[in-house]
Amino acid sequence: MADLNTDVRYIKGIGEKKALALHKLGVFTLYDLVSFFPRKYDDRTQYRPIALAMDGESVCIRAIAADVPRLTRIRRGLDLVKFKAVDDSGIVDITYFNQSYVKDNIHRGESYVFFGKMEVKGAHRSMTNPVYETDEKENGVTGRIVPIYRMSAGLNQRSILQAVRQGLDVCGEQIPDILPEALRLRCELAPARYAYENIHFPADFGALELARRRLIFEELFVLACALGRMRGQRVREGGIPVHESDLTEFWSTLPFSPTGAQRRAVDQAAKDLHSGSVMNRLVQGDVGSGKTLVAAALIWYVWKSGLSSAFMAPTEILADQHYHTLSGMLEPLGLRVGKLTGAMSAKEKREVKALLKDGQLDLIIGTHALFSQDVEYTNLGLVVTDEQHRFGVGQRSALIGKGQRPHVLVMSATPIPRTLALIIYGDLDVSVIDELPPGRQKVDTFAVNESYRSRLNGFIRKLCGEGRQVFVVCPMVEENEELPTPLKSAEEHAKELAEAFPELHVGCVHGKMKSKDKDAVMAAFVKGETDILVSTTVIEVGVDVPNAALMIVENAERFGLSQLHQLRGRVGRGQHKSWCILVSDADSDDVKARLGIMTRTSDGFKISEEDLRLRGPGDFFGARQHGLPETHIADLGADTDTLQRAQQEASLLLSQDPELLKPENRLLRERVELLFRENADSFN
Numbered sequence: 261m262a263d264l265n266t267d268v269r270y271i272k273g274i275g276e277k278k279a280l281a282l283h284k285l286g287v288f289t290l291y292d293l294v295s296f297f298p299r300k301y302d303d304r305t306q307y308r309p310i311a312l313a314m315d316g317e318s319v320c321i322r323a324i325a326a327d328v329p330r331l332t333r334i335r336r337g338l339d340l341v342k343f344k345a346v347d348d349s350g351i352v353d354i355t356y357f358n359q360s361y362v363k364d365n366i367h368r369g370e371s372y373v374f375f376g377k378m379e380v381k382g383a384h385r386s387m388t389n390p391v392y393e394t395d396e397k398e399n400g401v402t403g404r405i406v407p408i409y410r411m412s413a414g415l416n417q418r419s420i421l422q423a424v425r426q427g428l429d430v431c432g433e434q435i436p437d438i439l440p441e442a443l444r445l446r447c448e449l450a451p452a453r454y455a456y457e458n459i460h461f462p463a464d465f466g467a468l469e470l471a472r473r474r475l476i477f478e479e480l481f482v483l484a485c486a487l488g489r490m491r492g493q494r495v496r497e498g499g500i501p502v503h504e505s506d507l508t509e510f511w512s513t514l515p516f517s518p519t520g521a522q523r524r525a526v527d528q529a530a531k532d533l534h535s536g537s538v539m540n541r542l543v544q545g546d547v548g549s550g551k552t553l554v555a556a557a558l559i560w561y562v563w564k565s566g567l568s569s570a571f572m573a574p575t576e577i578l579a580d581q582h583y584h585t586l587s588g589m590l591e592p593l594g595l596r597v598g599k600l601t602g603a604m605s606a607k608e609k610r611e612v613k614a615l616l617k618d619g620q621l622d623l624i625i626g627t628h629a630l631f632s633q634d635v636e637y638t639n640l641g642l643v644v645t646d647e648q649h650r651f652g653v654g655q656r657s658a659l660i661g662k663g664q665r666p667h668v669l670v671m672s673a674t675p676i677p678r679t680l681a682l683i684i685y686g687d688l689d690v691s692v693i694d695e696l697p698p699g700r701q702k703v704d705t706f707a708v709n710e711s712y713r714s715r716l717n718g719f720i721r722k723l724c725g726e727g728r729q730v731f732v733v734c735p736m737v738e739e740n741e742e743l744p745t746p747l748k749s750a751e752e753h754a755k756e757l758a759e760a761f762p763e764l765h766v767g768c769v770h771g772k773m774k775s776k777d778k779d780a781v782m783a784a785f786v787k788g789e790t791d792i793l794v795s796t797t798v799i800e801v802g803v804d805v806p807n808a809a810l811m812i813v814e815n816a817e818r819f820g821l822s823q824l825h826q827l828r829g830r831v832g833r834g835q836h837k838s839w840c841i842l843v844s845d846a847d848s849d850d851v852k853a854r855l856g857i858m859t860r861t862s863d864g865f866k867i868s869e870e871d872l873r874l875r876g877p878g879d880f881f882g883a884r885q886h887g888l889p890e891t892h893i894a895d896l897g898a899d900t901d902t903l904q905r906a907q908q909e910a911s912l913l914l915s916q917d918p919e920l921l922k923p924e925n926r927l928l929r930e931r932v933e934l935l936f937r938e939n940a941d942s943f944n
């Protein structure tokens with residue numbers, strides 16, 4: 261007897277090969293199979309008489325094959341099957357390309373349902389490669405809303421659909437309802453069994469909507485419970501007392517005055533610090549808005565109360581950079597600043613750790629090495645994490661776990677909708693830096709195509725001749741990319757550039773390199789030893805190379821606007837006039853519209869709004885920007901109402917049963933634990 265844990269090979273039609281293909285999609289058991297939700301749906305509910313279908317309309321027709329299908333071989337690799345089909349209203353010519361087997365499946369005089377796009381030219385009607393099935397067939401692929409699944413080689417839509425159908429028939433009744441009954445009724449959610457059936461084979465669009473709502477809620481609810489439970493383990497108690505100090509003393513040491521927004525963010529945080537409870541604040545600000553200075557001011561502020569700070573950066577390079585900036589700013593004021601990164605020698609690390617333990621450092625800057633177990637802090641009052649979304653939620657907790665519940669400041673350049681921030685950061689308060697430092701030069705941005713290549717190379721030569729440096733970013737070429745793509749990989753492109761510019765030094769970083777090698781190449785660029793740095797988006801976050809004056813993005817159509825904006829933020833950080841060139845040969849209107857926005861505006865929030873509007877939130881929050889586990893059906897950007905409700909219900913439930921130990925929450929607890937296990941890397 262099969263149950264939800266049974267191997268997918270149990271399904272008729274799923275042998276070794278197909279099972280392997282399903283594994284690639286994350287489907288191993290029957291439970292996985294019925295939880296493999298469609299990517300989208302095809303509306304095949306509309307029937308038309310042949311003569312009434314309009315040109316370009318996708319419809320079902322019920323028709324009789326009027327002649328014997330003819331197979332014609334046009335040339336090697338191209339054959340056609342053609343025949344005519346009729347109903348009471350008219351005739352349609354049906355053609356299949358490279359599906360010679362259709363010839364044997366269609367029989368003259370028998371009735372079929374065809375679904376496809378009708379083409380009408382005068383009195384002539386035709387359909388190409390329509391989906392078909394015999395008229396009597398039940399649960400087929402016509403006459404209904406048909407699910408479309410994600411694919412991998414070795415599978416086709418029909419085989420997945422049939423497998424899912426069998427899966428539901430065999431063990432649909434066993435799908436547990438992990439939502440507590442009372443909650444399910446209160447939130448007006450469909451039962452699990454109904455939802456799983458209708459997400460795959462919706463009776464109609466209403467049923468589909470009910471199913472989706474239930475499953476999205478369920479997914480977000482489990483996520484909210486998981487995060488909430490983790491957070492609950494760090495109980496909110498009183499914060500370390502910080503006394504008031506006069507910030508003008510700090511501001512007056514700067515070579516410039518802080519912007520109004522920087523001042524506001526610091527004032528808000530300072531207020532948290534002497535409120536008596538622990539600070540949990542997110543500072544959000546566009547690239548270049550000066551978040552580092554906000555951190556510096558607060559590090560100084562807690563130091564005045566005799567407390568030390570830890571500053572965590574996501575990469576070695578950024579840690580180095582922050583070390584330089586912050587020690588330059590704070591050492592003259594009397595703070596003792598140290599650095600701790602994985603790349604340091606064992607001896608250096610030992611020395612720094614000893615100083616830390618001894619209370620000899622007022623600020624330590626580093627990577628995740630900061631929270632390794634053997635690091636002990638004395639008087640830790642403030643933890644700052646930069647570019648927060650690069651860290652797993654659990655990493656942050658690990659650092660916060662050091663010392664006596666320090667105050668927390670997180671800094672991010674990614675604009676996040678309020679509701680999403682709620683789930684990621686829980687009870688974080690938010691300050692927004694909505695103003696750039698004065699005198700910022702605009703980075704002139706142009707969108708060009710390949711025909712500009714030689715002019716572009718001339719420009720590179722000219723700028724490097726003047727001593728400037730150049731970033732070149734290529735899209736990541738995914739391993740599972742289906743077609744051979746014309747995309748340039750960073751490595752190939754770097755080779756081409758090295759040949760084109762024998763007099764210049766070209767460096768290359770990409771995701772497949774070891775992080776040590778990556779850091780070495782980056783460091784050489786930061787020091788000015790290389791002129792051109794070719795990379796995938798590894799440089800997206802925070803790197804400061806004031807001498808870089810040109811950012812070139814290859815295959816710019818492959819990047820989201822927010823990503824392009826982050827990339828552009830890498831130049832124009834020094835006194836040099838800077839440019840951003842977006843290279844793309846794609847000529848769709850959509851691409852033109854997107855790149856056009858980049859050439860016209862430099863406001864990060866405006867750009868991310870446009871990005872959401874044009875691409876839809878799925879992509880925007882895709883690529884694990886937020887450090888949360890991937891969701892299967894919910895869209896963290898779009899399903900905000902449901903997200904909010906799920907968040908509320910999770911808080912309520914956790915307040916009554918923090919460890920989910922009550923019997924009615926057992927299934928939920930198991931799911932939460934499964935989520936932790938499957939996403940160990942983003943939670944830890």
Ligand code: ADP
Binds near residue numbers: 516698
């Ligand atoms: P981000 O918010 O992207 O982390 P940074 O903190 O790196 O921005 O600041 C970007 C640059 O702006 C730095 O070179 C910094 O010295 C400079 N800067 C920050 N605040 C001001 C200010 N108030 N006036 C002038 N320059 C500033």
Ligand code: MG
Binds near residue numbers: 551552646802
């Ligand atoms: Mg920064």
